[in-house]
Amino acid sequence: MSSTFMTAPSLLFTSESVTEGHPDKMCDQISDAVVDAIMEQDPHARVACETVIKTGFVMLLGEITTTASMNYDELARAVIKEIGFDNSEKGFDGETCGVQVAIAAQSPDIALGVDRAKEFKEATMDGEEDEIESVGAGDQGMMFGFACDETETLMPLPIYLAHRLSRRLSEIRKQGILPWLRPDGKSQVTVEYSYGKPKRIHTALISAQHAPAIGQDEIRREIIEKCINPTLPAAMVDKDLHIFVNPTGRFVVGGPMGDAGLTGRKIIVDTYGGMGRHGGGAFSGKDCTKVDRSGAYAARWAAKNIIAAGLADRCEIQLAYAIGVAQPLNVNIETFGTGKISDSKIADLIQEHFDLRPGAIIRDLDLRRPIYRQTATYGHFGRDDIDLPWEQTTKASLLRQAANLTAVASDQ
Secondary structure (H helix, E strand, C coil), X not given: CCCCCCCCCCEEEEEEEECCCCHHHHHHHHHHHHHHXXXXXXXXXXEEEEEEEECCEEEEEEEEECCCCCCHHHHHHHHHHHHCCEEXXXXXXXXCCEEEEEEECCCHHHHHHHHCCHHHHHHCCCCCCCHHHHCCCCCCEEEEEEEECCCCCCCCHHHHHHHHHHHHHHXXXXXXXXXXXXXXEEEEEEEXXXXXXXXXXXXXXXEEEECCCCCHHHHHHHHHHHHHHHHCCHHHCCCCCEEEECCCCCCCCCHHHHCCEEXXXXXXXXCCCCCCCCCCCCCCCEXXXXXXXXXXXXXXXXXXXXXXXXXXXXXXXXXXXXXXXXCCCEEEEECCCCCCCCHHHHHHHHXXXXXXXXXXXXXXXXXXXXXXHHHCCCCCCCCCCCCCHHHCCCXXXXXXXXXXXXXXXXXX
C-alpha cells in the first residue's frame, strides 16, 4: 500500500480474481485435493505437492511423507472433471489426459527441525513430548496478514468484488444459465478511493471462455445482465462505470490449452489482491506445518480480530520464522495511522492473546483436517460462502476489553 493511499483525495486500486478453470488454479486445486485426501487418512503427514499442467498433460511432483494409501492419477482426473474440463472439445479432458507422478519423501534434514523445535531440544532433555512445544517451523520466511473495515468480511473491496464476480461467473456456467460458458475465466475490479475509503467502482472487467459459435455482442449483453449487474453493489455504481467483457473479442482457447499452469502462481489472488503485502510463499499443496500456510492464516486471524475489536480501521501483521524454531522471530504491526491505540500496544495484545508457535496455530485453528481444497479458488481469506477457522472473530471482545485495561494502566 502506497504512503499516499490514506491521504489522496482520489486514487484507483485494482484487484483480480480467476475461476477454477484457470490453469494455475487447476493446479492449486489438484495440489490441495492431495493435501485433503492425505489428511483424511494421516493427519500428521508432511505434504509439499506441486502440480504442472499443459494441453493433455498433468504432472504431480514434490515431497510427501505419509502412511496414507494414495492413487494420485485417479485423484487428479477427478478434480479436472469436476472443474468442467471433461471433453476434448473444451480443450482438455480429465478422462484421457496423461498423468505423471514424481513424488519422493520429505528430506530427513527438514523433518529434524519440524519434529523437534530448537527450543524443545534445549529445554527438554527428559520427559514426555508435548506436540505444541515440539513442532518447529517447516521453513524460514515471512508471512503477512491483513484486514480492514471496507466489507463485512473485513477484506479490501477490490478483491472482495473480484472474487464475487468470478464465483458468479462459475455459478451461471454450472447452473446452465449461460450454457456456452466454459471453465476458464478472469475478473478484475478497479475501485476509486478517497482518503483511504472506497468511493465508487471505477471499472469491472470479465474475460470468460466460451463456445466458438457464440457472438461477442451476446456474450457482452448476457455477462453484464447475468453476472456483473447482480453482483456489484448498486450504491457503489454510477453512470461512469467502465465495463469490459472479453476485450480481445474472442476467448475460445482457454484452460491448459491456452496457457500452462503451475501451483502457487496466483498468490495475490489467494490473499488480498495486492492491498496487503505478501511474504512470497504459496499456500496450496502444503500441510499445516509449513508456516507459509499456517503462519499466514494465523496472521489474518489476528489482524481480523484487531479490526473486529475496533482497535483500528486497517491492520497488517508480519510474522517471521526460522526453520526448526517454534517462536516467531518477529511480530510487526502496521495500522496505517488508523489505530485507536498505538501499534506497539496492539503488537503486545497479539502476542498476549495469540500463540503464534506452529504447533499452537495448528491446535487453535484445528488445521490437521481436510479443509484445504475449498480454499484453492476464490481466495483463502474473507470467504462468506464457506466456514474457515482463521476467519472467526471470537477474540474480538477479549481484545477490546484488554485494550481498555491497557489504556487505563497507561494513564496512571
